[in-house]
Amino acid sequence: MNENVYLDHNATAPLRPEARLAIDQAMGIVGNGSSVHAGGRAARRIIEDARRVVAALCAAQPDTVTFTSGGTEANNLALGATAMSRVLISAVEHPSVYDVADRPEIIPVDRDGIVDLDALENMLASDNTPALVSVMAANNETGVIQPIERVAEVTRRYGGIVHCDGVQAVGKIPLDVNSLGVHMLTISGHKIGGPAGSGALINVDGLALSPLIRGGGQEKKLRPGTENLIGIAGFGAAAQVINDRGQAEIEKIRQWRDDLESAAKNRILGLEIVGQSAPRLPNTSALISPAIDSETQVMALDIDGVSISSGSACSSGKVGASPVMVAMGFNDSQARSVIRVSLGWSSRPDDTKRFLDVWCGLHDRLARQAS
Ligand code: PLP
Numbered sequence: 001m002n003e004n005v006y007l008d009h010n011a012t013a014p015l016r017p018e019a020r021l022a023i024d025q026a027m028g029i030v031g032n033g034s035s036v037h038a039g040g041r042a043a044r045r046i047i048e049d050a051r052r053v054v055a056a057l058c059a060a061q062p063d064t065v066t067f068t069s070g071g072t073e074a075n076n077l078a079l080g081a082t083a084m085s086r087v088l089i090s091a092v093e094h095p096s097v098y099d100v101a102d103r104p105e106i107i108p109v110d111r112d113g114i115v116d117l118d119a120l121e122n123m124l125a126s127d128n129t130p131a132l133v134s135v136m137a138a139n140n141e142t143g144v145i146q147p148i149e150r151v152a153e154v155t156r157r158y159g160g161i162v163h164c165d166g167v168q169a170v171g172k173i174p175l176d177v178n179s180l181g182v183h184m185l186t187i188s189g190h191k192i193g194g195p196a197g198s199g200a201l202i203n204v205d206g207l208a209l210s211p212l213i214r215g216g217g218q219e220k221k222l223r224p225g226t227e228n229l230i231g232i233a234g235f236g237a238a239a240q241v242i243n244d245r246g247q248a249e250i251e252k253i254r255q256w257r258d259d260l261e262s263a264a265k266n267r268i269l270g271l272e273i274v275g276q277s278a279p280r281l282p283n284t285s286a287l288i289s290p291a292i293d294s295e296t297q298v299m300a301l302d303i304d305g306v307s308i309s310s311g312s313a314c315s316s317g318k319v320g321a322s323p324v325m326v327a328m329g330f331n332d333s334q335a336r337s338v339i340r341v342s343l344g345w346s347s348r349p350d351d352t353k354r355f356l357d358v359w360c361g362l363h364d365r366l367a368r369q370a371s
Pocket residue numbers: 010011069070071072073075094096136138139140165167168188189190197198199
């Protein structure tokens with residue numbers, strides 16, 4: 001019996017053993033991080049240690065890190081916190097940005113999904129109301145990396161504020177808030193092997209931000225409520241692994257991903273690799289094989305113990321045409337047949353071979369049926 005193969009790290013990564021251990025230890029602590037007794041102080045130590053490690057993940061100062069319940073909350077916080085009346089977002093943002101922004105102006109993207117910087121500049125120049133500009137560091141469906149430094153440079157030139165959703169990029173490519181030039185960065189714990197329900201907003205320049213919820217002094221009043229000690233402990237432990245050996249891990253993954261794409265191109269006629277000519281995350285492949293819809297592919301692979309996503313997997317589990325692909329100019333049938341393969345820390349050398357064997361087997365079967 002074959003072991004299951006998990007190639008859906010962009011949806012969530014399995015919990016790292018180091019995070020599991022940190023969570024287990026944190027669960028043994030009886031104390032509220034705001035209490036002065038020994039248990040409270042032990043909880044506070046865990047929170048502040050994690051804050052330092054999470055800050056180091058993106059070369060930020062620890063006191064700029066606000067822990068949240070995840071990337072979604074951090075994005076909501078960032079978009080609501082500045083009271084900017086004008087919001088510009090790219091056409092390929094995650095729902096936790098595009099569903100939240102109030103009547104956002106959409107920055108178009110090219111066929112690779114990269115924001116059109118001239119369009120951004122024209123939009124900023126067309127109105128002298130300062131804008132909040134939110135562009136993700138890398139796309140969850142395609143892995144395409146945005147030119148954030150340039151987005152930040154243009155936006156700052158027009159007096160705007162830049163927020164970047166770094167949820168998919170963190171741990172996969174170097175993210176340094178100083179060289180990116182952003183005001184705010186969102187990150188999430190469960191994409192790097194920490195627990196779901198943990199994340200952070202990094203307020204690089206110390207902007208005065210308003211909280212989403214009120215009723216306590218925690219996280220400098222920006223995120224009131226007793227801290228999620230267990231989640232923060234696990235997030236910190238996962239971040240520590242990346243600080244220690246993330247680079248070596250990701251280079252191995254890049255090689256497996258590249259080998260997968262070369263082999264797939266040889267075996268599947270007419271295969272298109274989305275964003276192949278653009279800078280991309282080293283772990284992600286968005287693959288369009290014409291004529292088979294993504295749902296059929298995801299289900300057939302699942303039956304054989306291989307977990308992947310359709311490009312458009314959403315929280316309800318329904319599959320439709322991917323809005324990201326549509327924004328990139330793909331037609332409806334292409335947008336409905338894209339699948340996403342995403343590797344990560346738990347990937348093994350033979351995982352991609354197993355995926356290919358099952359996936360190509362499906363293509364062969366369907367081709368025989370059609371002939
Ligand atoms: N932003 C991006 C780009 C994502 O891919 C995700 C999750 O898939 C989120 C934000 C939301 O993060 P979380 O699941 O931690 O709320």
